[in-house]
Amino acid sequence: MKICELTYEDLVQNRTEIYQLFRESYSENFDANDLEITLLIKQRYQNLLEFVRDGSAICLGACANGKLCGILWAYERKLMGERRIHITDIAVCKPCRKSGLGSSLIEKLKQISRERGVSLIDLLVTQTNKNSIEFYFNKGFITERLQMVLKI
Ligand SMILES: CC(C)(COP(=O)(O)OP(=O)(O)OC[C@H]1O[C@@H](n2cnc3c(N)ncnc32)[C@H](O)[C@@H]1OP(=O)(O)O)[C@@H](O)C(=O)NCCC(=O)NCCS
Numbered sequence: 001m002k003i004c005e006l007t008y009e010d011l012v013q014n015r016t017e018i019y020q021l022f023r024e025s026y027s028e029n030f031d032a033n034d035l036e037i038t039l040l041i042k043q044r045y046q047n048l049l050e051f052v053r054d055g056s057a058i059c060l061g062a063c064a065n066g067k068l069c070g071i072l073w074a075y076e077r078k079l080m081g082e083r084r085i086h087i088t089d090i091a092v093c094k095p096c097r098k099s100g101l102g103s104s105l106i107e108k109l110k111q112i113s114r115e116r117g118v119s120l121i122d123l124l125v126t127q128t129n130k131n132s133i134e135f136y137f138n139k140g141f142i143t144e145r146l147q148m149v150l151k152i
Contacts, residue, residue, distance in 0.1 A: 001062060001063065001064045001099075001101060001104065002062070002063045002064075003060055003061070003062055003104050003105060003107075004059065004060070004061055004063065004149045005058070005059065005060060005061075005150045006052070006059040006061045006071070007052070008038065008049060008052050008053050010061065010068075011045075011048060011049055011059070011079075012049070012050060013139075014061070014068045015045070017067065017068040017093075018045060018048075018068070018070075018071060019041055019045065020093065021068075021070070021091040021092075021093060022040075022041045022043055022044060022045065022089065022091065023037060024091060024093065024094060025089060025090075025112055026040055026041065028126075028129055028132075029125075029126040029129055031083075038045065041143075043093035044088075044089070048073055051075065052066070053121070056075055056076075057073055057074070057075050057088075058070070058072075058073070058075065058076075058085070058109065059072070059073050059074075060072040060105050060108050062092065062096075062102075062104060062105055062119050063116075064096060064101070069090065069092060069096040069101060070090075070091065070093065070101040070102065070105055071090070071091035071094045071105075072087065072089070072090045072093055072105040072106070072108075072109060073087070073088045073089045074086060074087045074088060074109055075092075076087065076116065076118060077108040077140070082118075082120065083117075083118045083120070084118065084120045084121065084122050085109065085113045085116075085118050085120070085121045085122075086122050086123065087111075087121065087122070087123035090102060090105060090123075092105075102135060103139070106139055109121060118119070121141075122144065123136070123141075124147065
């Protein structure tokens with residue numbers, strides 16, 4: 001298994017794999033139909049291309065047997081003057097889960113963050129996504145704020 005930073009060209013070459021990774025992830029995280037998920041994937045993939053091209057995104061890939069099996073997309077932001085790395089997406093393809101790819105992606109992001117002098121990584125996760133929440137807790141993430149909604 002290999003973790004590497006993905007270039008614009010890598011993203012274009014691996015479009016099918018990235019669409020599939022996003023599809024699996026968004027289906028688990030959003031209560032939406034196939035069409036809505038497909039539109040979201042297209043939009044996010046375009047954003048990712050744009051942000052990798054302008055250098056604002058950190059995009060990591062996990063490759064196994066020469067195939068892209070996992071992706072992590074993050075960017076640096078400031079909150080109340082504090083620099084943070086925000087994870088927009090992390091996804092590992094279903095057959096490769098529970099074999100350390102997700103952990104390796106997080107480790108690599110921690111290394112990049114330290115090199116930039118940033119000491120905080122944050123993300124949003126869907127309340128029903130118990131697997132991922134457990135994964136984050138086991139990595140040492142803590143809950144900082146809760147996003148609440150009211151159906152009216
Ligand atoms: C969250 C996610 C990225 C984790 O990726 P992963 O590759 O399965 O992560 P790892 O294999 O490193 O770790 C997962 C678990 O497998 C365990 N594991 C790691 N290597 C293992 C091995 N060789 N054998 C058995 N278990 C192993 C880890 O201890 C970990 O357990 P934990 O979650 O209880 O801490 C993945 O589940 C995923 O893609 N989910 C869908 C997308 C999603 O919802 N993303 C989050 C959006 S916020």
